Amino acid sequence: MLPNTNPTTTKSWKKLQEHFEAVKDVHMKDLFAADAERANKFTIKWEDFYVDFSKNRITEETLGYLLQLADEVKLKDAIKSQFSGDIINQTEGRAVLHTALRAPKNAEFKVDGEEVMPEIYAVKEKIERFTNDVVSGTLKGYTGKAFTDVVNIGIGGSDLGPAMVVDALQFYKNHLTTHFVSNIDGDHVNEVIKKLDPETTLFVIVSKTFTTQETLSNANTIKEWFLKSANEDAIAEHFVAVSTNIEKVQGFGIDANNIFPMWDWVGGRFSLWSAVGLTISLAVGYEHFDSLLKGANKMDDHFKNEDFDSNIPVVLALLSVWYNNFFNVESEAVIPYSQYLNQFATYLQQGIMESNGKSVDRNGNPIDYQTGTIIWGEPGTNSQHAFFQLIHQGTKLIPADFIGFGKSLHGNQDHQDKLTSNFLAQTEALLNGKTEAEVVAEGTPEAIIPFKIFSGNKPTNTIYINKLSPESLGKLIAMYEHKIFVQGIIWNIFSYDQFGVELGKQLASKILQEFNTSATNEHDSSTQNLLDFYKKLR
Numbered sequence: 001m002l003p004n005t006n007p008t009t010t011k012s013w014k015k016l017q018e019h020f021e022a023v024k025d026v027h028m029k030d031l032f033a034a035d036a037e038r039a040n041k042f043t044i045k046w047e048d049f050y051v052d053f054s055k056n057r058i059t060e061e062t063l064g065y066l067l068q069l070a071d072e073v074k075l076k077d078a079i080k081s082q083f084s085g086d087i088i089n090q091t092e093g094r095a096v097l098h099t100a101l102r103a104p105k106n107a108e109f110k111v112d113g114e115e116v117m118p119e120i121y122a123v124k125e126k127i128e129r130f131t132n133d134v135v136s137g138t139l140k141g142y143t144g145k146a147f148t149d150v151v152n153i154g155i156g157g158s159d160l161g162p163a164m165v166v167d168a169l170q171f172y173k174n175h176l177t178t179h180f181v182s183n184i185d186g187d188h189v190n191e192v193i194k195k196l197d198p199e200t201t202l203f204v205i206v207s208k209t210f211t212t213q214e215t216l217s218n219a220n221t222i223k224e225w226f227l228k229s230a231n232e233d234a235i236a237e238h239f240v241a242v243s244t245n246i247e248k249v250q251g252f253g254i255d256a257n258n259i260f261p262m263w264d265w266v267g268g269r270f271s272l273w274s275a276v277g278l279t280i281s282l283a284v285g286y287e288h289f290d291s292l293l294k295g296a297n298k299m300d301d302h303f304k305n306e307d308f309d310s311n312i313p314v315v316l317a318l319l320s321v322w323y324n325n326f327f328n329v330e331s332e333a334v335i336p337y338s339q340y341l342n343q344f345a346t347y348l349q350q351g352i353m354e355s356n357g358k359s360v361d362r363n364g365n366p367i368d369y370q371t372g373t374i375i376w377g378e379p380g381t382n383s384q385h386a387f388f389q390l391i392h393q394g395t396k397l398i399p400a401d402f403i404g405f406g407k408s409l410h411g412n413q414d415h416q417d418k419l420t421s422n423f424l425a426q427t428e429a430l431l432n433g434k435t436e437a438e439v440v441a442e443g444t445p446e447a448i449i450p451f452k453i454f455s456g457n458k459p460t461n462t463i464y465i466n467k468l469s470p471e472s473l474g475k476l477i478a479m480y481e482h483k484i485f486v487q488g489i490i491w492n493i494f495s496y497d498q499f500g501v502e503l504g505k506q507l508a509s510k511i512l513q514e515f516n517t518s519a520t521n522e523h524d525s526s527t528q529n530l531l532d533f534y535k536k537l538r
Ligand SMILES: O=P(O)(O)OC[C@H]1O[C@H](O)[C@H](O)[C@@H](O)[C@@H]1O
Pocket: 155, 156, 157, 158, 206, 207, 208, 209, 210, 211, 212, 215, 268, 269, 354, 498, 501
């Protein structure tokens, strides 16, 4: 059981409220000027991570109250509960053990009194063997040719994690070309099919439940297309599946040997560490996949053992609570200064918004404080030329995580220097802004002066990592996973269910019947008109 405390009833919350009134207008520029040690005080150095959170609208007092809040909501107990396999996903009656997937073989993780490491390692070994056979070309397609292409068919957690990681690690990629099919929009699958040769393509169907409409429809469409060139027997050589639902997978016609199991104690959006990451392993090789897991495991140890004041996920979560619940900030940006992390914000959107987008507390009561933040972002420097205007001069306060890597993977120092200068300059600009006096001093015509002033005082975290590698990426992803968990604990919500995605699915299946049969359902007049409009078009 998780601790159960309404955060707004804690002493620290009250103190934070009073403290907020006192510091809300303080400019960070003045805080830096007043304390030469500020940057050092608010920096955590851990392994190859350098996390500078000094450019936040906080003082030591703020951090003190936030840390007290973590204690008052019994965060330590909650962490222990999660790692020991308690049923902390109470609404679905499940443990939450994605951390076990990346733990060493001799670690102890139990679910319902049963050791889970042997099963985890059996699947890992299967992933390793399969990866090696496909990558080396030992395993062949139905006409005896080695595989050249891999198609991941899945959606949500069965797509976003693998797709983001494969993209992020493309520098480490082997010769296999990977594709991702997720959307029910038939144009998605058809555009992918156009690029494929059935003789040399391997299909990985990923679905925890194996009931997801999108995934099954896409898998069936691909199977039909495949069977135009191959016969039924060839399915066993070209289709593999990742799922908890073995019966359904077999029903689809997949060979029992080609099933990579997962478990209900792995949430979809936390599943890339399981066999859901098979496409990652195929794309970059098992060793790199394993390094990704090892990196995550190091972050798990840091999270579990480090004191909260130097615990990266805890501090980041507390800062986010400070803005969300006291500054009433609605959204946070994630800006990676690496094109490789192009899909990172999209990936985090599911993790963060599906987990913490809740309005009922752990007692089932409606909440009267803000929970889940809205996450968005794009890589720098592209985003500088797109939405940075609003971050610098708009009316909304948008705290941002700036993620950067010291070393360029291709060793192009000229580009890396220019990239890094932007990376550093943006957080400096957001901190300091530009005063009227500075604008005047630049000789700006008087009428234009107000438009060129930057208020500054915009908070950022700088997450600076030596180099993008499978291991550092694993650490980074796990860092955000734990941040999500901490925030869920503070907000007293259940972060591991996602009932909010169900209603739309139910209604869609009813509406679908109306297209194909004479069934009619009661709709509001807007929906009815739109439905009629479509019926005329189809
Ligand atoms: O892996 P699957 O069972 O196909 O689920 C795919 C996705 O769909 C669901 O609707 C949930 O919102 C996601 O959390 C999940 O990752």
